[in-house]
Amino acid sequence: MKDVTFGQFFPAQSFVHKLDARIKILLSIAFMVAVFMVQAFQFMGFVACLLFVLVVTALAKVPFGKVLRSIKGILFFIVFSAVLQLLFNKNGTTLWHWKFITITDKGLLNAGFIICKITLVVLGASLLTLTTSPVDIADGIESLMYPLKWIKFPVHEFALIMSIALRFIPTLLDETDRIIKAQKARGANFESGNVFKRAKALVPVLIPLLISAFRRAEELADAMDARCYSGSKNRTKYKKMRLTWRDAIATLVVGGLITGVVFLNITGFLAVVL
Amino acid sequence: MALLSMEKVSFSYDKKIDAVKNVSLTVDEGEYVAIIGHNGSGKSTLAKLFNGLCKPDSGEVVVDGFSCKDKKSLFEIRKRVGVVFQNPDNQMVASIVEDDIAFGPENLGVKREEIGERIQFALASVGMEEFRKSSPARLSGGQKQRIAIAGVLAIKPKILVLDESTAMLDPQGRKEVLEVVERLNKEQKTTLINITHYMDEVVRADKVYVVNDGEIVLSGTPKEIFAKRELLEECGLELPVSSKIAQKLIELGVNLPDGILTKEQLAEELCVLKQKI
Numbered sequence: 001m002k003d004v005t006f007g008q009f010f011p012a013q014s015f016v017h018k019l020d021a022r023i024k025i026l027l028s029i030a031f032m033v034a035v036f037m038v039q040a041f042q043f044m045g046f047v048a049c050l051l052f053v054l055v056v057t058a059l060a061k062v063p064f065g066k067v068l069r070s071i072k073g074i075l076f077f078i079v080f081s082a083v084l085q086l087l088f089n090k091n092g093t094t095l096w097h098w099k100f101i102t103i104t105d106k107g108l109l110n111a112g113f114i115i116c117k118i119t120l121v122v123l124g125a126s127l128l129t130l131t132t133s134p135v136d137i138a139d140g141i142e143s144l145m146y147p148l149k150w151i152k153f154p155v156h157e158f159a160l161i162m163s164i165a166l167r168f169i170p171t172l173l174d175e176t177d178r179i180i181k182a183q184k185a186r187g188a189n190f191e192s193g194n195v196f197k198r199a200k201a202l203v204p205v206l207i208p209l210l211i212s213a214f215r216r217a218e219e220l221a222d223a224m225d226a227r228c229y230s231g232s233k234n235r236t237k238y239k240k241m242r243l244t245w246r247d248a249i250a251t252l253v254v255g256g257l258i259t260g261v262v263f264l265n266i267t268g269f270l271a272v273v274l
Numbered sequence: 275m276a277l278l279s280m281e282k283v284s285f286s287y288d289k290k291i292d293a294v295k296n297v298s299l300t301v302d303e304g305e306y307v308a309i310i311g312h313n314g315s316g317k318s319t320l321a322k323l324f325n326g327l328c329k330p331d332s333g334e335v336v337v338d339g340f341s342c343k344d345k346k347s348l349f350e351i352r353k354r355v356g357v358v359f360q361n362p363d364n365q366m367v368a369s370i371v372e373d374d375i376a377f378g379p380e381n382l383g384v385k386r387e388e389i390g391e392r393i394q395f396a397l398a399s400v401g402m403e404e405f406r407k408s409s410p411a412r413l414s415g416g417q418k419q420r421i422a423i424a425g426v427l428a429i430k431p432k433i434l435v436l437d438e439s440t441a442m443l444d445p446q447g448r449k450e451v452l453e454v455v456e457r458l459n460k461e462q463k464t465t466l467i468n469i470t471h472y473m474d475e476v477v478r479a480d481k482v483y484v485v486n487d488g489e490i491v492l493s494g495t496p497k498e499i500f501a502k503r504e505l506l507e508e509c510g511l512e513l514p515v516s517s518k519i520a521q522k523l524i525e526l527g528v529n530l531p532d533g534i535l536t537k538e539q540l541a542e543e544l545c546v547l548k549q550k551i
């Protein structure tokens with residue numbers, strides 16, 4: 001059987017990998033908040049955040065190239081936002097003017113600022129998915145959502161849906177592969193033609209896939225019933241997550257980063273005012 | 275009293291054609307029962323009637339004193355009758371073996387520590403201890419099906435039902451799965467109901483039921499069943515190759531005894547014959 005990996009989890013034995021998934025999710029959010037807290041043009045804040053990313057990457061024993069690759073997917077978005085800033089920010093002194101295009105120093109600064117912001121946020125998120133398996137992320141999210149039970153949110157059902165979805169991704173990928181091969185053997189052509197032709201060629205793949213997915217769902221429902229599933233009532237949970245000293249240290253470090261950013265903001269602000 | 279009994283049970287999916295017609299059968303504690311029939315003969319419907327996934331239109335299913343007529347006993351019935359289905363891929367809910375096996379006990383509200391013990395016990399029963407933390411996606415068909423069996427064993431059922439659980443496996447996987455469940459039947463006295471369309475799987479059963487078009491047409495020991503070759507062939511079932519060879523030889527005038535079921539028996543009898551010459 002083909003070994004299907006999905007997401008971008010990079011398995012390794014490291015301090016970062018061993019952190020509790022819940023803490024990692026919360027700290028990733030905290031990191032993003034820190035990035036967003038960096039005030040206009042206090043680039044030292046970004047330097048601090050970048051330093052943090054580099055240190056975590058090294059600790060996690062993840063090749064830095066893998067982390068950088070996450071940016072590739074949204075490169076277009078980053079460039080697009082930066083160009084918008086360049087073209088439409090008319091504040092500050094004009095650096096360059098040609099017909100209707102005016103580029104100002106403020107625009108340039110803003111563009112650089114946005115590039116830094118988005119890049120750092122994406123790097124932070126990819127560190128989470130690189131060092132945490134999808135199953136652990138799903139468990140972490142479930143555990144973090146637990147308080148929502150009080151507003152009658154179906155946490156258990158939501159978690160089960162996530163777990164089953166993760167479980168069936170490799171199965172359905174395998175199946176897609178098989179169907180594509182079968183259709184190719186019958187002369188289907190997926191590689192040539194324009195976008196519309198190629199999209200149309202996918203229909204004979206998607207329909208069998210959909211039908212099979214429904215059949216699987218029906219069988220799975222029977223199997224779950226057969227294993228005494230009756231909703232979240234009186235149900236226990238086997239998996240238990242535990243916090244360790246590692247989580248305390250990680251929290252302190254991220255806390256330090258946020259404090260640092262705030263401190264840089266204040267000193268920067270004072271420097272301007274005074 | 276029988277551990278599981280069916281009294282004149284009929285069931286129809288569409289209220290027109292009966293998928294199961296007027297079936298009565300009994301399964302005793304510790305017994306190894308085989309149910310055999312061709313595709314569409316109503317075997318899976320029987321399996322679903324055993325554990326209450328289907329409710330009989332008429333007649334009654336009683337498991338360990340709990341009747342399917344009583345709505346409240348449904349949970350008790352499912353606790354006692356564990357069903358393993360055909361496709362191992364469509365029975366697993368989690369991406370890690372131990373989490374999947376925990377699913378059943380979690381549903382029963384078993385305490386955490388005990389779930390851990392049950393996972394250990396279930397994996398040991400199917401000989402898959404070292405795969406506790408693995409991902410099912412990377413296992414072979416036979417291994418996956420053994421995990422599915424472990425998932426059912428963790429519920430500690432009294433009766434283990436296999437609904438064509440070997441049909442999708444290669445010969446190696448089939449052998450693995452059969453060995454595991456037959457050992458459970460022998461060593462842990464788990465009552466076993468093996469539903470299949472492979473004749474060679476029923477030779478070691480204590481009792482065989484042959485189903486055709488939703489009806490039980492024949493029942494008895496494997497020897498008694500295999501003696502009725504014409505009837506089996508009418509039901510679209512073929513004898514195991516060894517039995518066929520033995521019967522052909524007898525027709526040709528070779529002096530072999532009746533009721534040869536396995537390769538080993540055939541070899542044995544042929545050797546005896548050779549020594550006599």
Ligand SMILES: Nc1ncnc2c1ncn2[C@@H]1O[C@H](COP(=O)(O)OP(=O)(O)O)[C@@H](O)[C@H]1O
Nearest residue numbers: 287288293311312313314315316317318319320
């Ligand atoms: N969910 C269903 N809805 C309607 N008819 C069904 C359903 N499942 C099975 N049947 C019909 O019931 C009969 C028995 O099917 P089944 O019990 O699955 O047979 P087997 O397992 O021996 O192949 C078949 O004629 C089949 O078409």
Ligand SMILES: [Mg+2]
Nearest residue numbers: 317318437438
């Ligand atoms: Mg069937």
